Amino acid sequence: MGLDPELLDWLLDSDPALRWEVERDLAGAPPGVWRATRARVATEGFGARLLALQDPDGQWAGGAFFPGGFDFAAFEAAGAAGQPWTATTWTLTTLREWGLDAAALAGTADKLAANSRWEYDDLPYWGGEVDCCINAYTLANGAWLGADVAGIAQWFLDHRLADGGWNCAWVDGSTRSSFHSTLNSVKGLLAYEAMTGEGGPLRAARLAGEEYLLERGLLRRLSTGEPVATWATRFAYPFRGVYSALNAAEHFRAAAQHNNVAPDPRLADAIGLIRSRRTADGRWLQEHRHPGSVWFEVDVPPGEPSRWLTLFGTRVLAWWYTAA
Incomplete structure (x- = not known):
């Protein structure tokens, strides 16, 4: 290239x-x-360091989505700012996305089934809970580790909203999909499909969720065409569960290759934004960091060239210009 x-x-x-x-x-x-x-x-390196931090009961930081003993009252009082990124679900998702062989976590699925419960209603780990982003991570992680997550797969069919996507706030009555929730959901569904070969209704649901984002060009409100928010245009690694045009474009690259289709032309504005952030020497800068405690940093501070973002940006542009 x-x-x-x-x-x-x-x-x-x-x-x-x-x-x-x-x-x-x-x-x-x-x-x-x-x-x-x-x-x-x-x-070696980051992966080995995270593996060494696993608790004997199969968890990390003693909790499913939050560390054990987490002070939820203080968290809510602070406006839910500074989500900690150390508990089991975040760590498993990171290791899976880094390409760790599931064999390195042999026995973990059974340990989590026996020992880990969601902070929400003390629900069993591999059954998922009510948050579609959490369920998306768990669907993909369960397929990777060989857990039975068929119930979570069905949950996505049952909870897709009328406009095609998902919203973690559905439990509070929201009937409109969210950029963040929909992206996390389709990423989880794609990972599950790729690992299990399951298609049918789940694939149709994923494609509908992707259509929700494509109709909005990854960047705009459908009703007015105006930019959705500044978070869509700010790039940071790790992505966590936060929406950005680069995070979304990377998903659409992977999905197009999985589906064996050409890039959708409605991605053009997002691709233009990504290209505009490339520096003269071909790098992308870390623009900010998502606040919250981490086991250790895996990328550079804001303002410095990021190898992770440069990988994603370079790969997305190469896919777009060679396959379009």
Whole structure:
């Protein structure tokens, strides 16, 4: 794809969790090379550090979505700012997205079934709860670890809203879909579909959710055409559960390749935004950080060039311009 050699060397000088994707998608390395690097995620760097932090009962930080003993009263009083990113669901999602072999977590699915309960109504872990973002992570993580999450898959069919997407606030009466909730939902459904081969109604639901975002060009309100909010145009890694045009475009790249279809032309404005954020030397800057406690930092502070964002941005643009 003609990537600048200096830029490629900079990207390759990274943790195995990132390097294997650079090798596979940007450097054109043969499968034996990037698969060997991917295998190192379990034994070196970020992945190994997270694995070492797992509790004996299979959890991380003693909790399902929040750390054990979390002060919810103080959290709510502060306006729910500073979500901690250390508990089980966040850590599993991170490890899965980094490409960790599920064999490195052998026995974890059973341990979580026995020991982990959701903070919401003390529900069993692999049954999910009422938040569609949490359920999306759990659907994908369960398929990855071999847990029975068929009930969560059905939950997405039962809780899709009339406009095509999902909203975590449905439990409070919301009937309009959310950019954040819909993106997280379709990402979870795509991961589940890719790992299980299941299509049918679940695939149709995913495509409907993607259509919700495409109708809005990933950036705009359908009713007025105005920009949805500044959060859609700010890039940060880790993505967490926060919507951005880059996070969404990366999903549509993966979905198009899974579906074996060309890029949808309605992505053009989002692609233009992503391209405009590329610096003269081909990098993307970390624009901010999502507040909240972490086990350790995996990317640079705001204002510095981010290898993670540069991987995603470069890969999305390469897909768009070669496949469109």
